[in-house]
Amino acid sequence: MGNPFIANLSHYVKLTGGESAALDILLGKRVPFGPGDELVTPGRAGRHCHVLLQGQAFRHRNLADGRRQILLFQAPGDVLDLQGLFLGLDHEVTALSRGEMAIVPHEAMDALLDVNGNIARGLWRLSLVEAAIFREWMVGMGRRSAHARIAHLLCEVFVRLRVTGIAQGDRCPFPVTQTHLSDALGLSVVHTNRVLQTLRADGVADVRQGQLVVRDWQRLKLAGEFDPAYLHLAAAAA
Amino acid sequence: MGNPFIANLSHYVKLTGGESAALDILLGKRVPFGPGDELVTPGRAGRHCHVLLQGQAFRHRNLADGRRQILLFQAPGDVLDLQGLFLGLDHEVTALSRGEMAIVPHEAMDALLDVNGNIARGLWRLSLVEAAIFREWMVGMGRRSAHARIAHLLCEVFVRLRVTGIAQGDRCPFPVTQTHLSDALGLSVVHTNRVLQTLRADGVADVRQGQLVVRDWQRLKLAGEFDPAYLHLAAAAA
DNA sequence: CGTGAACTTGAGATTTCTCAAGCGGGGTGG
């Protein structure tokens, strides 16, 4: 198991040995972090991209009065702030677990993108997949019940973590509190708790002690109207 | 007033005269359309990008049982399916009004992007801004009341249409039904109707007969917690 | 005029929220 970022990118574009090597060098500078650490903030972002290599994190926006919307859960291999390369960040990233990330200066990134259109396209695709996930969440928050929304999120998390090789059998680490889940889904903690209990009682899925256990994948998919197409995991084949 | 696509792209990257000319040629093939026309569908998308030049449209996903989620309202100058260049579409685009769009073969697009990194970056930025809008809608649907959500949407539409030069004074064409609005915001038509009435009665804003009238911009912004930063309209300056 | 789509209104039903309180486990200071 090599560099998870390279593995991730490889889902969306074919990389040569030389390109992988270049990316490995690009991700040379690495720093460890712990749960709750703010990995990226609009202010402190500076001129760097951050690539998650180990552990989990989440992107979120905080509103003035304490409300929070979680926008995405991040898995190893994800770039946390690709947007920052071109636009300036409008949200932040916080760690869920211990882990490690690489810090890449924008100049180095830029230089590589300039000479290598293949990698540039891969990263562009990465940002398009991210947008596809946002759209799917919009559908959920706009048009799905709390029950379906939660089931859908659990499906997504499980599939994405399985792809990174983090899942083991029917379970994967998912170190979130019920508060995280409610802020991701636009629900209150109380209601999230109650829905999770029904999923648990029905033997469908169980989120507990930082771990997601999928007890009945078929029923979970059904409950969440989950169709993994939007994750575009087969795009590299195209 | 030249090509609205070039004007749009210019917000995000500086274009030379030669580049503008190349883009103008790229958008050579144009077709008219009428309200309700399906401009882009996953099936019929083929190997083309579609660029809106005149009129308005909306991106949406339809669920099995008739539920619909509108993902974005499109203004002249927008690329309707940039994603299709790299990933395959997972939603469709329908026209709101009469108008005109350009149809660009993927090969021509690809060829231009290969030789011109500046335009490639501009388009990449365009897709990042789109993602930023998605995130903002997520925040709205997850954490804002129906009242704030509607106000926020009206702010966004007004600002974006004003940038394209379509707005006139305090009003702009916005040919949507209340059903469109509810499907964009994740509300029922009845509730949308009632909230619109309060905005109207309070002299804040008025959506009627295909037109949005902003009667009190300050209060509308306030009601929607609207901060246009996420539209990144000043990015070209960077 | 006739018609259909869009808008509006009323009223009861649901979902989801808020407030409030109790429980439980892990971490820490004494």
Next chain:
DNA sequence: CCACCCCGCTTGAGAAATCTCAAGTTCACG
């Protein structure tokens, strides 16, 4: 080593936002 405390989980119950159903109205258009 134990008691305490905090955070996260759970439960109960009333409140609020929003939905659904159903019917009436308006308006543009043929």
